[in-house]
Every structure is written in structure tokens, then in C-alpha cells.
Amino acid sequence: MAIQKHIVFDVVGTCVSYEAFFDCIEQTIGARLKDEGIKPQLFAFAWMEAAEREFAYLSISERYTTFMDIFKALFYRMLWMAGIAEPHSFATDDERDAILASYGRLETRPGIGDAMHKLRQAGFTVWCLTTGDTARVRGYFSRSGIDMPEENFVSCDTAGVAKPALPAYRAVLEKFGDDDEKWFAAAHMWDVSAAKKAGFKGAYCTIYEKEPCLEVFGGEMDVIADSLVDLADQVIAASP
Template sequence: MPFEPDAVETVTFDSYSTLVDVDAAERALADRVADPEPISRLWRLRSLEYTLVANYLDAYQPFYEMNRDALQYALGVHGVDVGPDERDEILAVYHELEVFDDVRDGIERLREGGYDCYVVSNGDPDMLSSMVAHADVDDLLADTISADEVETFKPAAELYRHAAARTGTPIDGIVHVTAGWYDVMGAKHAGMQGAWVDRKGRPWEPVAGDPDLTVTSFHDLADALGC
């Protein structure tokens, strides 16, 4: 259905790939392998797949641990042998990922327009705390909401409903903003509006419907909300 800006009371954001650039994790691999890009891509893919499987098997563990296991798998597939300490040094890049250029100014516009802004993420609380501090947006966010609070990952409806309760907003009064197509669809399924951030000009996934709004930056979102 078309985006309904007048229904929006609260804005929630995903974290990784939405506020900060997970592709920057390649830098942590670059000093250790000749071709870091395929390892980084597999690392990210496996970490997401592990969360989906965990939801169905009741096998929750914090996302940082999921990410550690995914990194170990990706390194092993590509024949890279690193010890636990070196692996954890690579993993620590998630505490210092680069923030996208439009994030701070875009959220400032939303705040000035009267919208409370939250992060809703699979990341565990320590990851989110460091991510928000490094991105320099802690003063703009009302709070961060972690999957760890319900021990259930996206795109399970339980997490989005929990987020709505935490924000004190009716679920249909929230627009969830994310670069993840599955996150858009999870939010919509739970009752939120879903806005897809397409910074890279990629095609939309042809499954399960369309986003309510597609933007290329947070400034486009602010425009859509009249900020």
C-alpha cells in the first residue's frame, strides 16, 4: 500500500547496513587475506542465516556470538587459518563501523520534525552501545532496542511488537527504516510501515510484497514526512 506519512508517530531504524556500513568490515580482513571481499560477503550472509535458523530451533545466542561463528565459518571455507585472538580482533571491527554520511543530519531533521527515533536491531546491547557512540547519534536517539530483550531475531513479529511496546507507540504508528529487505517485510507483517533504504541502487527482492516507501537516504525519508 502507499506510504501514509500522517499515520507516523515514531521512527525506528535498523543498525547494520542502515546506520553503519558493514562492508567496511573488509578492512579488518585486508591485512590477513589477499582477497577479503568474498570472505566478508560470506561472513555477513552466514550471520544472518544463523539468526533465522536460531529462531526456528529455539537456539538463541547473542548476535555477537552468532557473528563470531559466522566469521569462523567464512574463514574456514576460504582456507584462512587464524587463532581465536586474531579472529576476535577481526570481529571487533563491528564496534567501529563507518556511519553513512546522511545518518546524523537525517535523524536531526526527523527529531526537529517531532519524531522520536529508536534503533531496533538484532545486535546485542554491548554492540549497539558501541555502534551508537561511534556513529555519534546517541544524543539523537530515544533508545536502542535489542533482539536480546526477547531472545528472538528479525524478521519475527515478536521483536517488532516488543519494539512498539517499548516505544509506547501503536504498532501502526511506526515506520521502520532499514536496508534489509527481510527486515522491511518483517516490520510490515507485524503491523508497521516499512521503508527501504536503497543506497546502492539494487533491485527490490521479488517476494512477499513491496516496501511502503523506498528512499536513497534519510533525507528522502525526512522529505516524505514533511520535515
């Protein structure tokens, strides 16, 4: 019997870029941020990273809360942390909500459709594991004409545990056979290195973070690639 091959992709940041979100911040409050000496993209990054941290911390303390609820709640706090003395005078709820809505309009990264097609042609079943809700995340692919079956999405919301806690990855591993080939692909080193510890082979793409910082995350990746298509090619080449 042939070995079953699986590859699980992180979605936001890996398969889709943050550009629509960055652009909306620029258009909505960008001029005001710049007047305060704050680069809009840096504010966006700080806001996302703080939300990821609180998402993980709440999960660790057994108070799992959906990512978007946390993201929304942190907006004014992050303006304060950025040096805005009166955040509620600086921006409005309507502006916050418009920016949050842009997170639902993120666009797929160049090459992700070709990468997934190549992997399927090579016998891989393609999955997605996301911190987002399945309907929103699946929409990223459908708007780009990329086929991702609903049954191949797994959300942390279902398991009630956030990445990078190892049970989040094990919930996906449980879907596969012990002898199956199992890869995890991400553009976040914290994500793919945790998946590797949980039992996946790791494929890291530098398209987002640029620097893998292996001295922090430890070990070696099975694949490191600068593009998603190259990542797919390397995974296929490393597959039995």
C-alpha cells in the first residue's frame, strides 16, 4: 500500500499576505500615525503580534478566546503603547472596525496556487491549520480561484487551543496514519518549529520574516525556501 502524503499549511502570513490590512491602516489613520512619528506598518505589526501573544496566553491559561475578538479589543491599547496619549480621541470605533474588516480581504501570496497544485500532483493531500475562523480563511482562497476543500481546513477554534501549543498540531496529526508522511509549512518560524516538535517534518518559507533565526528556534528545518513554489519543489524532492 502506498504511503499517504500530507502537507498542512498555516494560512495568514503564509498563504496570504497582510498587504490589504497594511493598506487599510495607511488609508484610515496612516497620516495621523505619521504625524506622531509612528510608521503605519510598524503599528500594524505590533498590533498583530500583541494579539497573537494574548491569543496564546489566554489559551495557555484555559480561557481560549477567538483571535478576532482579541484583535478588536487591543486596538486602543496598542495606540496607547505606541505613544498616543488619548487613543479614543485619536481614532474612532468606526475606523477600528473598518481596519478589522480589511483583515477579511487579505489576498493570497504569489505562487501559493501553483505550489498547492504541484503538491497535489505529487500525491500530497493539502490541509490548512489556522487560528482564524474557517469561513473567513476559506474565503481568501475562493476569491483567488484556489481550490481548498472545506473538509481540509482545521481551525484552532474547533480544538479550543491556540498554536503554538503542541496539542493544536497533534489535533491534526491524529487525522493521519502513523506511517503517513506529514509535513507542516509556514512563513512563521515559531509555527513550523513547534509543528516539527509535535511530529511533523518542517518546511519554512522566508517570504514573510526573511530571517529564520535558527539560533533561537533551534534545530534544522527539513526545507527552507524563499518562495512557496520553491518550498513545494523541495518538499516533493525530499519525499520518498
